[in-house]
Amino acid sequence: MLSNRNTRPFGVSPERYQALCQQVDTLLAQMTLEEKIGQMNQVAGSRDTTGAPANTEIEADVRTGRVGSVFNAFGVEFTRELQRQAVEHSRLGIPLLFGYDIIHGFRTIFPIPLAQAASWHMEGIERAARIMAVEGAASGVHWTFAPMVDVARDPRWGRVMEGAGEDTHLTSLIARAQVRGIQGSDPGATDTLAACVKHYAAYGAVEAGREYNTVDMSEWRLRSIYLPPFLAALSEGCASVMTAFNTLNALPATCHPLLLDQILRREWCFEGMVVTDYTAIMELEQHGVAADASEASRRAVNASVDMDMQSGYFIDTLKALVQSGQVEEARIDEAVRRILWLKAALGLFEDPYRYADEAREAQCLLTLEHRRAAREQAAESMVLLKNDGHVLPLGDHHRKIALIGPLGNTPRLIGSWHGNGDHDDTVTLREGLANRLGEDAVILYAEGASNQIGENDTSGIEEALELVRQADAVVLALGEDEADADEAASRADTGLPGAQLELARRVLAEAGDTPVATVLFNGRPLTLTELDDLAPAIVEAWWPGTEAGNAVADVLFGDVNPSGKLPMSFPVNAGQIPIYYNAFNTGRPKGVDPKYASQYLDIPNAPLYPFGFGLSYTTFEYGELETACSEIGLDDTLEVRLALTNTGDVEGTEVVQLYLQDVHASVVRPLRELKDFQRLRLSPGECREVVFHVTPEMRRFLNAELERVQEPGLFRVKIGSCSESGEEIEFRVV
Numbered sequence: 001m002l003s004n005r006n007t008r009p010f011g012v013s014p015e016r017y018q019a020l021c022q023q024v025d026t027l028l029a030q031m032t033l034e035e036k037i038g039q040m041n042q043v044a045g046s047r048d049t050t051g052a053p054a055n056t057e058i059e060a061d062v063r064t065g066r067v068g069s070v071f072n073a074f075g076v077e078f079t080r081e082l083q084r085q086a087v088e089h090s091r092l093g094i095p096l097l098f099g100y101d102i103i104h105g106f107r108t109i110f111p112i113p114l115a116q117a118a119s120w121h122m123e124g125i126e127r128a129a130r131i132m133a134v135e136g137a138a139s140g141v142h143w144t145f146a147p148m149v150d151v152a153r154d155p156r157w158g159r160v161m162e163g164a165g166e167d168t169h170l171t172s173l174i175a176r177a178q179v180r181g182i183q184g185s186d187p188g189a190t191d192t193l194a195a196c197v198k199h200y201a202a203y204g205a206v207e208a209g210r211e212y213n214t215v216d217m218s219e220w221r222l223r224s225i226y227l228p229p230f231l232a233a234l235s236e237g238c239a240s241v242m243t244a245f246n247t248l249n250a251l252p253a254t255c256h257p258l259l260l261d262q263i264l265r266r267e268w269c270f271e272g273m274v275v276t277d278y279t280a281i282m283e284l285e286q287h288g289v290a291a292d293a294s295e296a297s298r299r300a301v302n303a304s305v306d307m308d309m310q311s312g313y314f315i316d317t318l319k320a321l322v323q324s325g326q327v328e329e330a331r332i333d334e335a336v337r338r339i340l341w342l343k344a345a346l347g348l349f350e351d352p353y354r355y356a357d358e359a360r361e362a363q364c365l366l367t368l369e370h371r372r373a374a375r376e377q378a379a380e381s382m383v384l385l386k387n388d389g390h391v392l393p394l395g396d397h398h399r400k401i402a403l404i405g406p407l408g409n410t411p412r413l414i415g416s417w418h419g420n421g422d423h424d425d426t427v428t429l430r431e432g433l434a435n436r437l438g439e440d441a442v443i444l445y446a447e448g449a450s451n452q453i454g455e456n457d458t459s460g461i462e463e464a465l466e467l468v469r470q471a472d473a474v475v476l477a478l479g480e481d482e483a484d485a486d487e488a489a490s491r492a493d494t495g496l497p498g499a500q501l502e503l504a505r506r507v508l509a510e511a512g513d514t515p516v517a518t519v520l521f522n523g524r525p526l527t528l529t530e531l532d533d534l535a536p537a538i539v540e541a542w543w544p545g546t547e548a549g550n551a552v553a554d555v556l557f558g559d560v561n562p563s564g565k566l567p568m569s570f571p572v573n574a575g576q577i578p579i580y581y582n583a584f585n586t587g588r589p590k591g592v593d594p595k596y597a598s599q600y601l602d603i604p605n606a607p608l609y610p611f612g613f614g615l616s617y618t619t620f621e622y623g624e625l626e627t628a629c630s631e632i633g634l635d636d637t638l639e640v641r642l643a644l645t646n647t648g649d650v651e652g653t654e655v656v657q658l659y660l661q662d663v664h665a666s667v668v669r670p671l672r673e674l675k676d677f678q679r680l681r682l683s684p685g686e687c688r689e690v691v692f693h694v695t696p697e698m699r700r701f702l703n704a705e706l707e708r709v710q711e712p713g714l715f716r717v718k719i720g721s722c723s724e725s726g727e728e729i730e731f732r733v734v
């Protein structure tokens with residue numbers, strides 16, 4: 001299934017692509033087999049306890065051309081010195097490629113990616129990626145291991161914080177926005193980075209949400225749900241791909257011919273570099289598909305892996321594998337060409353030190369402009385889950401605030417994967433409230449209880465209640481610790497850790513008529529059923545980043561009207577997991593029979609808060625859907641119009657979502673699928689006509705033969721403010 005897709009790295013023209021190939025082929029022809037293999041070897045940079053470079057153990061390999069790339073490498077001084085070792089001491093002086101995990105910020109930390117997804121604001125997401133690239137590139141980094149595009153339907157998995165949630169379409173759009181922001185429009189520009197889409201593939205589907213666990217699914221589901229965001233990133237010009245730790249259908253992703261050769265190279269025509277995840281080649285032995293380092297290397301390199309992150313197996317075994325004929329030297333040449341091509345595209349052969357500029361590093365990091373952008377995105381990423389009795393927004397008349405909870409006075413609000421972010425830069429919630437209320441306000445603080453998993457000490461609650469009695473408003477700051485939603489941080493119990501729920505119970509009971517606003521800081525959808533019963537107002541703030549406290553205060557006091565919409569379903573009970581909005585109807589959907597139906601005896605099917613859900617301080621009214629006709633041809637586009645009105649008395653932003661159902665098809669189709677959305681800001685009383693177009697491409701899907709088809713028949717369009725509400729019309733494709 002060859003295609004003429006443009007998935008060339010950086011989306012360069014064929015001419016530019018070929019010109020760089022010719023440039024690197026000249027160099028390739030001069031390289032020994034050892035030097036070629038050296039380019040395929042990536043090692044971690046290291047630092048001593050003071051953070052100073054401590055690369056003695058890798059400098060010798062760098063000087064002898066045994067290292068092609070160093071990751072965890074940043075800082076002008078750090079990278080410049082390592083680069084000098086490579087350029088001035090190795091035989092051919094081939095520059096190193098410096099990589100780092102710049103996922104949602106380098107020094108200015110933006111909201112975690114799952115929070116950014118909740119903004120549904122592509123321009124904001126692109127801007128955040130642009131800023132993190134500017135800061136990383138100013139510090140000597142060439143390449144970031146982002147975007148992470150793993151669709152995830154299981155909040156037990158800690159890395160849901162790093163992706164864009166459960167929906168393929170939203171994740172695909174965000175992947176594109178992040179690649180645009182990271183790579184900019186000129187790979188040679190020194191304020192851009194090369195991107196690396198990860199983790200290829202289906203890492204978000206680990207069984208039981210348990211980290212690094214088995215992944216097994218139909219090829220139909222793989223290609224329909226998990227792969228499209230990768231193709232989206234590559235179609236946007238993403239320069240590289242990282243393989244995943246997990247197996248997929250009994251083969252590790254790091255030696256998977258279907259993924260790495262058939263789909264990536266032959267169908268998608270991707271010619272960029274593939275790097276493994278950390279020691280993933282070595283882990284082929286643990287998986288049980290390689291008896292030793294040599295077999296592990298052979299299987300990975302012959303499956304089309306180009307660079308080995310940290311296992312050291314390529315450098316130790318590829319020469320013998322080539323000499324014994326188990327690996328063709330042509331395969332080595334192909335891998336090295338891709339690696340050198342990337343270095344050439346970044347301009348590193350012209351000037352290996354071009355990214356290591358002290359002045360730029362001193363000027364670019366943590367600027368007021370960057371902080372302002374982070375604060376803006378953090379506020380628009382927050383989701384108002386509940387606001388009974390209009391507890392929120394709080395007002396300036398609230399002058400004595402009781403701030404209660406383990407997240408109220410901590411800088412640990414920048415989330416995991418926070419790059420070179422420094423907790424000391426974080427605006428805590430306590431500071432944010434003080435900044436907002438000014439000097440004469442009083443903020444009383446008590447932790448009340450811990451958010452550490454398993455620490456159920458309730459002895460601090462009484463002190464908290466004493467403050468509640470004195471206050472004219474209460475802010476409850478609850479959630480997870482940054483380390484508890486991350487890589488290697490799966491949780492079977494996705495409730496509030498520690499004794500936080502007991503703290504909430506007691507505070508809410510003690511508060512009486514005093515308004516209580518609950519703010520959640522967490523990296524995954526939590527199970528909040530009891531809290532939802534008790535708390536009148538709940539704001540999902542995720543981990544908002546460096547400007548956390550200011551952004552939360554902006555929302556709590558109404559300076560920003562919350563507009564976030566959930567990118568992942570929040571379960572009623574972990575027993576519902578995996579839970580996702582675009583599910584199939586089943587043959588016995590709930591409701592058809594009191595007993596014999598697809599349901600539980602003890603909990604509902606529906607989530608507590610559905611995908612796409614989020615309230616506002618204003619209200620929006622959706623008018624009826626109108627179309628010019630109810631019958632169209634296969635190649636026709638259906639135009640759907642509606643009137644959206646801000647029926648409240650404050651300005652607000654609404655994410656109007658369009659879901660499509662293909663009611664009868666040759667394979668089962670989801671009850672609804674997000675196909676489009678518009679993020680609209682309306683003044684009080686403003687009525688806006690909203691127009692959507694349901695295109696043939698939106699109506700296509702994979703049939704049982706894995707062909708992308710559109711079939712005639714009945715369709716339903718639903719347009720609303722979340723996946724479970726809205727106005728609906730039917731139309732027929734003939």
Ligand code: GLC
Nearest residue numbers: 071101145198199277278487
């Ligand atoms: C980690 C992660 C991957 C990251 C890499 C380098 O284990 O799985 O996302 O880019 O190692 O830090």
